[in-house]
Amino acid sequence: SASVAVTSGGLHVLDAAFRMPHSTVEASGDLLNWANPAGSFAVHAQVAIADVTRQLRLRVSDKGTVGFNGVGGFDAAGLRLSGWMLGRDVNFHSRDFQVENASFRANAHLTPARASLADLTVSALGGTFAGRASLDDWKHFRVEGEARVLSIRRLAEAQHQAITAWEGSLSGPVKASGLLTANGTSDLVTEAKLEVTPASGGPGVSEIGRA
Numbered sequence: 001s002a003s004v005a006v007t008s009g010g011l012h013v014l015d016a017a018f019r020m021p022h023s024t025v026e027a028s029g030d031l032l033n034w035a036n037p038a039g040s041f042a043v044h045a046q047v048a049i050a051d052v053t054r055q056l057r058l059r060v061s062d063k064g065t066v067g068f069n070g071v072g073g074f075d076a077a078g079l080r081l082s083g084w085m086l087g088r089d090v091n092f093h094s095r096d097f098q099v100e101n102a103s104f105r106a107n108a109h110l111t112p113a114r115a116s117l118a119d120l121t122v123s124a125l126g127g128t129f130a131g132r133a134s135l136d137d138w139k140h141f142r143v144e145g146e147a148r149v150l151s152i153r154r155l156a157e158a159q160h161q162a163i164t165a166w167e168g169s170l171s172g173p174v175k176a177s178g179l180l181t182a183n184g185t186s187d188l189v190t191e192a193k194l195e196v197t198p199a200s201g202g203p204g205v206s207e208i209g210r211a
Contacts, residue, residue: 010034013041022048038075043068049090058182064090078112094184098158099124113137125158126151127169142177167199
């Protein structure tokens with residue numbers, strides 16, 4: 001549904017709503033210059049991940065919601081969106097890795113060629129991650145930041161491994177890059193220097209490095 005006004009100078013959208021089975025996108029703004037259309041608009045969205053991944057035939061996530069509040073613009077170069085993105089109860093699953101009930105917050109900038117997430121905070125695996133991420137050509141990803149008290153047991157479970165004899169947490173800088181595919185990731189390269197903290201007592205702190 002939409003409420004619009006048409007003038008010689010362009011199209012003025014007072015209120016527009018686009019709905020999918022479990023998602024709503026609301027927008028208002030202006031489309032100016034009929035000869036060379038360009039415009040700007042405010043956007044408020046609450047999107048079910050399953051609605052999007054089903055349309056794009058992606059199998060890496062099918063649960064959770066993502067909210068967006070920000071502004072958009074468009075011209076001959078394409079559509080641009082900037083604003084805060086908030087995800088809740090998100091899952092991610094591939095052949096080698098699986099995460100359930102994650103949440104995240106980020107300052108997002110989206111263009112036809114690239115997505116970038118600044119001020120990114122993720123809560124998952126019993127801990128948090130703070131940093132930034134980017135997705136070039138919407139397939140080449142890079143993540144960089146600081147992990148804090150990630151559960152070793154939950155991290156092992158996410159990689160389909162079992163650790164029962166030792167419990168603790170990992171903290172430290174992490175970098176990862178690779179290719180995002182319909183089924184997960186490929187060409188993954190990781191680099192981390194993680195401090196190991198036993199859950200209670202036990203051996204002293206050590207460091208783990210991996211490239």
